[in-house]
Amino acid sequence: MADFVALEEQDGLRLSWNIWPNSRIEATKAVIPFASLYTPNKRKADLQVCPYDPVLCKTCGAVLNGYAQVDFNAALWGCPFCHTRNHFPSQYRGISEQQQPAELYQEYNTIEYIQQQAKPVMPPAYVFVVDTSVAEDELRACVASLSQALTTLPEYAQVGLVTFGTHVHVHELGFAECAKSYVFQGSREYTPQQVVEQLGLASKMPARKGGPGQPALPMPSSPGSRFILPISECEFTVNAVLDELQRDVFPTLSEHRPSRCTGTALQVAASLMGAALQPGMCAARLMLFVGGPSTEGAGKVVEKELSEPIRSHEDLAKDRAPHYKKARRFFDGVASQLVQQQHSLDVFACALDQVGLAEMKPVVDMSGGMVVQTDTFLNPVFKESFKRVFVAPGDPGSLNIASNATFEVIPSRGVKIAGLLGPAAAMDKKSSSIADTHVGIGGTNQWRLAGLDASTTLCTFYEITPQSKEAAGQDPHTSQQFYIQFITRYLHADGSHRIRATTFTRRWTDGSNLGELMAGFDQEAAAVVVARLATFKMETEEDFDATRWIDRTLIRLASRFGDYRPNDPASFTLNENMAFYPQFMFNLRRSQFVQVFGNSPDETANCRLSLNKETAQEATVMIQPSLFSYRAAGACAQVLLDVTSIAPDRILLLDSYFYVVVFHGSSIAQWRKDGFHLNPDHAHFKELLEAPKRDASSILQRRFPVPRLVDCDQNGSQARFLLARLNPSSTYQSQQSMSAEVIMTDDVSLSVFTEHLTKLATQS
Known part of the structure; x- marks a missing residue:
């Protein structure tokens, strides 16, 4: 696995299979999906950054790369994906075999370009949505962290403040004479147009361009500048509002939960950002600080009466959660709104009780946001995590947060895109390279990522389609190799628009040659792919039994690729490239991703959000x-x-x-x-x-x-x-204990699990 880890360090890329069968039938027999795990914003010291625009293929839009067939005399290059011959632009006139641009060297499989004719960029914007229906010490701890964050942000960064409890308060930071806010009723559901009209943001003013190397600034008379302002203009006002912030004034009965309109607050804040900030013009993050469940208005997860318990996994499975489906539909709408605006939602859930993260999961997932879940705002987990969000790019510990990204996959002939699993939303782009069968977010080869950091990893699924003999015979080069290119267009943390292209090649083989296929099997990447797919199926397919599905998949894989004599389990062996895969599956089926007993829906949602986002190495640690x-x-x-x-x-x-x-x-x-x-x-x-x-x-x-x-x-x-x-190899049921510790469990051990696997895999 060391070779595959080295590839991940180099290009941020792992594949479940690194050698692919050349027929659809043999691909089906491989059991494990053909998929890639790619980190589009991976930071590395030796990344080649070019201060010019990339050269694109006129037919498929692929970026010029080291696998292109180049005719230096005729100044032409052949695209390895669609085989179109393209002319080099005039600035490439002087290239030769001795003097080649960086993108033609195969050691620069991953290369980044700084766009020269990019639209102006606004300063980054942060809208803080703060829950005031919490205890006084909790509110003070949250305010202290916010005040500290304001001191670390650059002066040109824009901030906004929304507080909520029984009602939603949008604070007008541009009014310095006294504290002024617009109040929205927490029990009502508002449309974006209603929010815009009530805040007086119906008319928009154009942005004023900044000086050289400076982001554009909003006009002083822009309606949005009353609510979202640069820190240099509102620092005193926002600190005064935070210092005077009090708990929700509406009393709570002793047998009731506090009144908390989380959904309405998010809806109002998202509409405010949509009206005050132009989509795609800046990195904008909506940050929710919540200390309890939503009990009021749209997105409510539980009634105020303490006699009604908050929903559990059993309630969700037996359809006994009266608010769940309605809340999910509401937050699906908020997610679509944020994706359209290209804004991210970050949730800082600090409460002993559930806050409704399971219902909010699609908003965080589709917008590429972050989640921090702990018990209190006083916990170091919250304090340290929140600090790291604002660490400047390039400093140790920085998350290198980028925004407004689009991710496109361009495959060569014989490969089609089945779908994607990750923190992304589908774009309405069609292509001949899209598979008929969809996995995850399918039906397109381009996705939008409103926010992504240095560890955001996308899992793309592929479908192998047989090539015609005529097409393969025209170009012997393509009959042995296939190519895939990832193109990520995004707004860098320094304000520049960039395009990152990662191009890689792998080879075909006869699917009946199991030895070659196994030589290219990456068991860590495969385990992560299967884990993401299993959790996706658990949430989208009714009555899906994840444990049984994992077991059946493993038995089929062992039966296909194991070396054994029929009906002789003792003769069973697996290739070293697959030797650890059963162990990964043993731990996956016992993990919090599959076994929800003892976890709340919010805890499960948080774990699955991390699995769906993190790199292959980190996700492997989650599983095992x-x-x-x-x-x-x-x-x-x-x-x-x-x-x-x-x-x-x-x-x-x-x-x-x-x-x-x-x-x-x-x-x-x-x-x-x-x-x-x-x-x-x-x-x-x-x-x-x-x-x-x-x-x-x-x-x-x-x-x-x-x-x-x-x-x-x-x-x-x-x-x-x-x-x-x-692994419970020593339990109270063991004949003799081999350990200083005994685990009180009825779970089977890894050795028993392996015995059953070999028995079932070797059955004729």
């Missing part, structure tokens, strides 16, 4: 956590994700993406309680205690959202965070 061991006698070493890895004299570090666990064995914990680490004679023990904490800190610093850190001891209450993810 990494476990590291620390002992006094040796250095840190990776160990099996098994209960047998627990020992009294060992410290374990578990990285499961969403939380990081530092687990002390019973002897280590006792020595620490006895204060041995405080004795200078036991400096090595002090170093042993600090080593896993340093490694855990490095994980927390590089990941967004910041994971929860759990520091626990063996036999302690929080040890459950570790035990829940370990």
Whole structure:
């Protein structure tokens, strides 16, 4: 897998299969979908950036690349996708075999262009939507984080403020004489036109162009400039409003939940941004800070009476959640509005109760937003994650957030686009390269991404279509290779419009040659593709049994590619390129993506949003956590994700993406309680205690959202965070325990799972 990881580091690209069969039937027999995982905004130090516009094919629109057939004498290049011969533009007149532009070198498979004739750019805009129906200490903590964020933003950045509780308040920051706001009734549902008219934004003024290297600025008399202003003009006003912000004045009965109109607030804020900001002209983010469930107006998830519990997974499965479907339809409308405006929604859900994230999931997903979920605004998970959103591009820890992106896939003959899974929305572009069968967001080869960061990863599915013998015979080069190009057009964090093109080639093979196919199998990428597909099916297909589907897929794969004698499970072996795949599936079917028992719908939605967005390496950690061991006698070493890895004299570090666990064995914990680490004679023990904490800190610093850190001891209450993810090879049902720890579970172990797999796969 090291070679595939190296490819991901180079181009941000992983494929489930790196060698493809040349027929549709053989492709169906491969079981695992043919898909790619691509990170379009991956930052790397050696990225080639060209200060000029790309050369495009006049027929298919592909960008000139290193796989093009070039005739330097005639100044022509042949497109490897549609085989059209194109003329080089006049500025390429002097190129030769000795003097070639960067895009013709195959080592620059990923190259970026800065558009020269780009439209003017407005300053970035942030509209903060703050929940005031929370406890006083929660509100003060949220306000403190907002005030700190304002000090880190550049002076030209635009901000707006909306608060909500029983009603929605849109604060007019351009009115400095006193606090002034427009109030919307929380129980009503408003159309964008009604919001625009009530705020007096019906007429628009053109933007004033900025000076050289500066973003365009809104005209002083622009209607939107009363509500969304540069920080340099409204810093005193917005800080005064935040300092004087009080809890919702409407009283709450003791047996009721607070009145909270989250959906109406989002609808009003989205309409405000649509009227005040021109689509595609700036990076605009709608940031929601919510501390409880929506109980009022559109998007309501539960009634105010505490006697009515908030919906669970069982309620959703048995259609006992009276508000769920209506709320989903409402938020689908908000999602479509934000996508059309090219604005993103970020949700900071800080509450012990559910806030309705399961209903809001399509808004975050389609707009490319971010989610931070924790229990309180005082939690370091919220504070540190929120800080990282505003780290300047290029600084350590920056998310390198880009916006207003479109993502296009151009394949060569024999390959069609089936669809995409990821934080994107389909665009209405048709092409002959679109497959009839759709997977995920299909029916197009171009998608819109309102927001994307350095880890946003898109999963594209392909359909293999047989080539005619005549077409293959015309060009022997295309009969052996196929090509795919990703074109991402986006607004960079520095305000420049850029085009990134990644072009790659893989080769065809006879589908009956299983050895060649297996040589190109990327088991980590395949596991992530199957996990994304399984969660998508769970949410879109009624009565879909994910566990059974995963098991059947694995049995078919093992039966097809395993080496065995029929009806002899002991003879079963798998190629080394597939050896770990059953283990990934074992952990996937036990993970929070598939097993929803014990998790709320909001927690499940948050986990699936992360899986649908993160890179292959990070998603693999979500599916199968990494476990590291620390002992006094040796250095840190990776160990099996098994209960047998627990020992009294060992410290374990578990990285499961969403939380990081530092687990002390019973002897280590006792020595620490006895204060041995405080004795200078036991400096090595002090170093042993600090080593896993340093490694855990490095994980927390590089990941967004910041994971929860759990520091626990063996036999302690929080040890459950570790035990829940370990293979239960030693349970209360075991004949003899091989471990210092026993897991109280009825789940089967990996060895039992593998036994059943080999038995079913080898059946004739």
